[in-house]
Amino acid sequence: MxxxxxxxxxxxxxxxxxxxxxxxxxxxxxRVPLQQILGSQEFMGLDFFVNEHVLIPRQDTETLVELVLEEQQGKQQEEQQEKQQVQQPEEQQEKQQEQQPEEQQKKQQEQQPEEQQKKQRGQQSEEQPGKPRKLLDLCTGSGCIAISLAVKGGFESVTATDLSEEALKVAERNARTHQVPIRFFQGDLFSALPQSEEKTFDVITSNPPYIPTAVIATLEPEVREHEPMMALDGTEDGLKFYRQIAKEAGSWLKPGGSIYLEIGYDQGEAVSGLLEDAGFTNVRVVKDLPGKDRVVCGCWEQ
Structure with a gap:
């Protein structure tokens, strides 16, 4: 026994x-998706909790994150190089001054304009080029875009919005898991944000609902029956949210800021046109690994 x-x-x-x-x-x-059964999905090498309230992160969306990382890190490097080029003449001048008699240095300093003296002293109050940027992610869902960029992009500040209260609970849980301080706001796109945030963002990202309503019935049961309809349905032509984002984004971006939008494979031309009509420049369509149009991006110079 x-x-x-x-x-x-x-x-x-x-x-x-x-x-x-x-x-x-x-x-x-x-036909419940395996990711919902397990409560987990990998994205950009990170593990994300998922449930029926959020869109399951897709590998296609990694194209957007990788593009933001590549371009924004490149911008920071360029700004840092410009900063160094500005500093070099000042450092040479300081070196020359060290070699001059003390009385001659004092005389030259008295002759210099006050603003130039402040610049040479390198006041800390001046904004330094190359510092990490402020990011806004719209329709954040599980938070996979915002959190991945917070973890890997070195952003000074990350803000995310979503209309769904339940989706934000998932995103907040994922942010805690990955220990990133993201500010979450509930509401419809930019309307969720306080007005004080206008003209403060360097980067806007979004993977909005973009599937035309009539197409949803043709999707696999895992998608149409078990993922949130509000994260899928882009209304009749799939472009509703792009129109609103393109129209309002300029009010929230700094001059020189950038926007990155995930799109459906056949929406590149339409979404590019919306951004161009709204005043964005350098508008481009970027393909994903299988070679399909996946991201539209542009710059805001106004």
Missing amino acids: DRLRPLSETDAAVQEQIQNYCAMVAKRAS
């Missing part, structure tokens, strides 16, 4: 595991 006791003591635990496994199989048989 003693030899059988260890097995009998584990019977309840084993039975529970079997029941859980059977429940998972039954869910999958009813």
Whole structure:
């Protein structure tokens, strides 16, 4: 009997595991996405909690994140180089001054305009080029874009909005998991933000709902029956949210800021036109790994 006791003591635990496994199989048989069953999806090398309230992160969306990282890090490097070029003449002048008699240095300093003296002293109050930027992510869902960029992009500040209260709970949970301080606001696109945030963002990103309503019925059951409709439905032509974003984004971007929007494979021309009509420059369509149009981006110079 003693030899059988260890097995009998584990019977309840084993039975529970079997029941859980059977429940998972039954869910999958009813076309519940595996990611929702497991409560997890990998994105940009990071693990994200997901449930029925958020769109499951896709590999296609990594194209947007990688593009932002590449271009914004490149901008910071360029600004840092410009800063160094400005500093070099000042450093040379300081070196020359060290070699001059003390009285001659004082005389030259008295002759210099006050603003130039402040510049040479390198006042800390001046904005330094190359510092990390402020990011806004619209329709954040699980937070996969905002959190990935917060973890990997070195942004000074990351803000995210979503209309769904339940989606924001998921995003906040993921932000805590990855220990990134993101500000979350509930509301429809820019209307969720306080007016004091206008003209403060360097980068805006979004993966908005973009599937035309009539197309949703043709999607796989995993998508149309189990992912949130409000994260999928872009209304009749799929462009509703792009129109609103293109129209309002300039009020929230700094001059020289950038916008990055995920799109459907056949929406590149239409979304590019919306950005150009709104005043964006250098508008481009970027393809994903399979070669399909996936991101439209542009610059705001006004």
